[in-house]
Structure formats: C-alpha cells, structure tokens
Amino acid sequence: MRKSIGARFLIVGVLTLLMFIPLFFVSDIVQSRKYYSQNTLKDVGREWGGDQVISGPVLIIPVQETVDQTQSEEVIDPATGLVKTDGNGNAILKQVTRRVTLNRAPIYLYPNQFDVDMRTQTQMRHRGIFNVPVYQANVSMDFDFPTARIAGEVDKDEVILWEQASLAVDISNNAALRGEAALTIDNNDVPLEPIASERGRSGITAQIGDPRERGSYALTLGLNGAQSLMIAPVGRQTAVTITSDWPNPSFDGAFLPDGSEISELGFSAKWTIPHLARTLPQVTRDDFTTALRQSMSFGVQFIEPNDFYQKSYRAANYAILFIALTFLTILLVEKGADRPAHPVQYILVGLAQSIFVLLMVAYAEQIGFASAYALSAGATIGLLIFFGSFGLNLGKRTSVLGVMLLVLYAVLYLILRSADYALLAGATLAFAALAATMYFTRNEDWYGPEGATLWARKSKAAPSVPPSVPPAEAPAKPPR
Incomplete structure (x- = not known):
C-alpha cells in the first residue's frame, strides 16, 4: 500500500x-x-501601590437619641454592701429605668455636584525579564453637599450632631498616597488624617465641623498605582476626566466614557454620570462604600494589549x-x-x-x-x-x-x-x-496501482452468471 x-x-x-x-x-x-508574568506584574504593582479605586467623598454625620431604658439590677444591702438574696439563695432583682443616650446609625450624605480631574504619568518598572507599567496620579476634586436634604432622615427624638460631622474618602491602599494631599473648604485648609483601620478600610478623613456653614470643597490627592485607576460616581451629577500619557488604555467598569481621544502620546477620556444612572441614594443611613467600589466604579486599565x-x-x-x-x-x-x-x-x-x-x-x-x-x-x-x-x-x-x-x-x-x-x-x-x-x-x-490490480483480480475470480440463462439440470439417475 x-x-x-x-x-x-x-x-x-x-x-x-x-x-x-x-x-x-x-x-x-x-x-x-x-x-x-502575571504574578510578577501583581507583585510589583502591589509594592508600588496596586489597583486604585477611589470612592468618596462622603459626609458622615453622627446621630444620637436619648431614651428611657429599663433593666434589671441586683439589690444591694446598704449596710453590708452585699447582694441581697431570697430564701433559695438567688439574688433579688429590681427594675430600674434610666435616661440614656445611644448612638444611632449615622447619616451618609453624598455630594451634589462632583467634578474630578485625574492626570497620570506612567513609567516602566523592571523585575527580572519583565516590564511592569505603573503610574503616578494627581487627582483634583471639586464638590459640595446639599445639607438641606438631611432634615427628613431622622426621627423626632433623634439629635443630629452637626459639629461632629466628618468627611471620608476611601482608597485601595494608604501606602499608595504620595505627594500632595490637601482639603480646602471655602479656601481654608482642613487637616487630613488616615482612616483608622476597620473592616479592612483604607483612606483619609477630616473633621469639618458643622457642614451647614460650609460652601465649596476642594480635595487634591497624589497617589501611586498600577494596572487600573477607578473612581465611584458619588455625586448626584458626576463629571470625570482622565488624561494620561499611556497609549493603550482599556476602559473598564460600570460606565464607559462619553468620548475619548487616543494617540501614541496618550489618551484623554471624559465621563458624565447623572444620578438616575446609579443605584445610590443621595442621603442614607446605610454605608454604601462596598457597593460603590465593587459594582459602580469605572475608569481605565493600564495593561499591555495583546x-x-x-x-x-x-x-x-x-x-x-x-x-x-x-x-x-x-x-x-x-x-x-x-x-x-x-x-x-x-x-x-x-x-x-x-x-x-x-x-x-x-x-x-x-x-x-x-x-x-x-x-x-x-x-x-x-x-x-x-x-x-x-x-x-x-x-x-x-x-x-x-x-x-x-x-x-x-x-x-x-x-x-x-x-x-x-x-x-x-x-x-x-x-x-x-x-x-x-x-x-x-x-x-x-x-493506487496495487489496489486497482487487486480489485480487478477479485472481479475476474467471481464472474457473474446472466440471469437469462437457466441453470443446467442435473442428469437423471438411471433406473436400477
């Protein structure tokens, strides 16, 4: 064959x-x-600052309520200072009502107008044979808070502690903060502090006093990052602009940009997010930080395509x-x-x-x-x-x-x-x-020739008998 x-x-x-x-x-x-390669990128990126997700600012206003609270207390013998007991040796209890002040769920107020301008510069870091793109970002935010909306969020017996109001901005990693970090309210500087670590949160906070007496807010941040830069649309009207020298952006997240310009020298992109496009109340007693970061953030990835x-x-x-x-x-x-x-x-x-x-x-x-x-x-x-x-x-x-x-x-x-x-x-x-x-x-x-010859031989070895020719009859046996 x-x-x-x-x-x-x-x-x-x-x-x-x-x-x-x-x-x-x-x-x-x-x-x-x-x-x-991916593990190397993550390791170097994490050391530089890692993926950055910015959620905030949000105004947090404590709320307290004074209530009558009744509880059982042991009866103390004034003469001996010991707990009185009954005949069975059990402590004698009495019901006592006291006025106590309790902390209630705070009020979270998000900005009305939220304008963000982010500018990044990228550079290459090296680990062995691998190149890791990282960036340095300068973030500028302008916003205000509609404090008039808060009135209907409290019960009649609750008291809003306006003087203890604070502003918070969550980021992915405080170690990524570099360069300038400044908050100004009505052109007055307000000191910033890191958020105390609770439930894995990272970010900055500031005690701003009574927000009803405040007007315009401005916050600037300088931070390092790698692989992605994302932001949550916390404003009732959110406008975000990202400008970078990175030539290969990959826009990602819950919202794509309204328009973008991409060239070999970098890119510029702009987002405009109205309040109806996001599932976030303006004023709430619940903390939406996790939901904002996981399901509503948007931005750009700094990755090598293909x-x-x-x-x-x-x-x-x-x-x-x-x-x-x-x-x-x-x-x-x-x-x-x-x-x-x-x-x-x-x-x-x-x-x-x-x-x-x-x-x-x-x-x-x-x-x-x-x-x-x-x-x-x-x-x-x-x-x-x-x-x-x-x-x-x-x-x-x-x-x-x-x-x-x-x-x-x-x-x-x-x-x-x-x-x-x-x-x-x-x-x-x-x-x-x-x-x-x-x-x-x-x-x-x-x-092939061998197969054709074999087929022909098989065909000649068994010739067919025409059906029109009757088979020869067998000779009759002679009589005995």
Whole structure:
C-alpha cells in the first residue's frame, strides 16, 4: 500500500492527530509562563501601590437619641454592701429605668455636584525579564453637599450632631498616597488624617465641623498605582476626566466614557454620570462604600494589549492547522517519488513546527514579539527547507515547500497581530487549503496501482452468471 496515495493520506491524518500531544505540552508551557508574568506584574504593582479605586467623598454625620431604658439590677444591702438574696439563695432583682443616650446609625450624605480631574504619568518598572507599567496620579476634586436634604432622615427624638460631622474618602491602599494631599473648604485648609483601620478600610478623613456653614470643597490627592485607576460616581451629577500619557488604555467598569481621544502620546477620556444612572441614594443611613467600589466604579486599565503570551497561545492553537497543511504539501509534492516520506520524517517536521512556538516565547521575553517571530519563523522555515531537500529528497520541488511555508508563517503573523480578525483569517486559510487539496487531487487514483490490480483480480475470480440463462439440470439417475 506504499504506492496508494489514499492509504498515505490516512497515515498522514493519524500523524497530524498525534501532533496534538506535543502541542498540548507547548500550550501548557506558554500558559505557565503567562501566569508567572502575571504574578510578577501583581507583585510589583502591589509594592508600588496596586489597583486604585477611589470612592468618596462622603459626609458622615453622627446621630444620637436619648431614651428611657429599663433593666434589671441586683439589690444591694446598704449596710453590708452585699447582694441581697431570697430564701433559695438567688439574688433579688429590681427594675430600674434610666435616661440614656445611644448612638444611632449615622447619616451618609453624598455630594451634589462632583467634578474630578485625574492626570497620570506612567513609567516602566523592571523585575527580572519583565516590564511592569505603573503610574503616578494627581487627582483634583471639586464638590459640595446639599445639607438641606438631611432634615427628613431622622426621627423626632433623634439629635443630629452637626459639629461632629466628618468627611471620608476611601482608597485601595494608604501606602499608595504620595505627594500632595490637601482639603480646602471655602479656601481654608482642613487637616487630613488616615482612616483608622476597620473592616479592612483604607483612606483619609477630616473633621469639618458643622457642614451647614460650609460652601465649596476642594480635595487634591497624589497617589501611586498600577494596572487600573477607578473612581465611584458619588455625586448626584458626576463629571470625570482622565488624561494620561499611556497609549493603550482599556476602559473598564460600570460606565464607559462619553468620548475619548487616543494617540501614541496618550489618551484623554471624559465621563458624565447623572444620578438616575446609579443605584445610590443621595442621603442614607446605610454605608454604601462596598457597593460603590465593587459594582459602580469605572475608569481605565493600564495593561499591555495583546501581549506576546496571548499571541503565542493563539499560535499554539493554530499550529495544528499549519502542521496539517505542511504535511499535506509534502504529501502532494512527493507524489510519484520512488521513496515516499516515512512517518518518522513527518513526525520530525511536526515537532519542528511545535518547537517554533517555544522559540517564539523564549525570544519574545528577551527581544520583543516582532523580532522573536522573525527569528523563530526564519529558523523553522530554513530547517524545514533543508530537511525537505536533503532528508525527503524533494529536489527542485523543495521550492514549492519553501513558498508554502513562507505564506503560512506570513499569514500566521497577521493572525497574531490582529486578535479581532484571527478567526476570520484562520477559517479562510483552512477553507482555501481544503479547496486547493480537492482541486489538485481531483484525478487521483486513491486505491493506487496495487489496489486497482487487486480489485480487478477479485472481479475476474467471481464472474457473474446472466440471469437469462437457466441453470443446467442435473442428469437423471438411471433406473436400477
């Protein structure tokens, strides 16, 4: 069956399926390197400041209530100072009513107009062979508080402690605060303090006194961060502008920007969030800090888009297609050769193309994706052309293999460079390859000369009897 192209097609198909095994291990190695890279990014980012989520400012006003509280107390003998007991030795109790002042749930008041301007400058930090983008942000906030809305939030017996009102701004990590941090109220400086650690909260606070006597507020913060910068829309009308020198922003969170300008020099984006677009009351007795940070914040991520680990992983997924096309090219080019390629030789070709992905990852970590791809693809194509010429004895037909490999790796590069069109390019290439195979094999004798001869022999060995000729009758036995 060595001359049967049909049998060889089946063998090559089985060998192609076997190539899933090395490609599986290659994909696993790429993923492990990606996880290692991500852990490095998180470690360096956390040391610099980490992901930043700003929620606030919010005005917190304590509330107290004086009530009559009745409780049981032991009766003390004034003469002895001991607890009086009954005949069974149990302490004698009496009911005592006292006026006590209790702290009630405070009032949380969010700003009316909340305008934020954030400007960031990015830089690269290095850990081993990895580059980690980090940023320094200057945040400016202008806001006011509609204190007239508070009146209907308390019961008639509750007392609002206006003089003890405080302002709070939550951030992800106080260690990220750098540079200027200043609060001014009506152009007067107000001292800031860190929020005492409670339930894992981080941020700053200030005792501002009676807010009914206050007008405009302004807060500036300087902080470090990495990977993302987010803010919660705490204002009844929120307007946020982010300007940065980062050329590859990824806008994320509950709201996308109204508009943005992105160039190689950086980006600028603006959000306008009305109060109806957020599920947050203006005045409340509940603390919405966690909900604000987790489900309503929005902003930008500072990440490398479509990094070479993603490209390499996609290359490993597409590798089986390119291995199959290379096997198919060899099979068709060597058609009619006295000594067709051995299955071991096909396996060597498939392993070379599998190792191409590892080469690309290893060199990309050192010299970047484009240079690594050119180096790895050039080495792989050169090796396969050499093997085709001297190992497979293709002779002049090696040029066909070389042209096919150049086209394949050029198409693969385009696929990896554009994630949006990767599926389109891959599917089109697969269909074109199948159509070309069907065209060039349209006149093939899939059984081969050996199979055709065997079929003819079987046909001659059992000739059919025409149904119109009656079978000969057996001679009658002579009478005894």
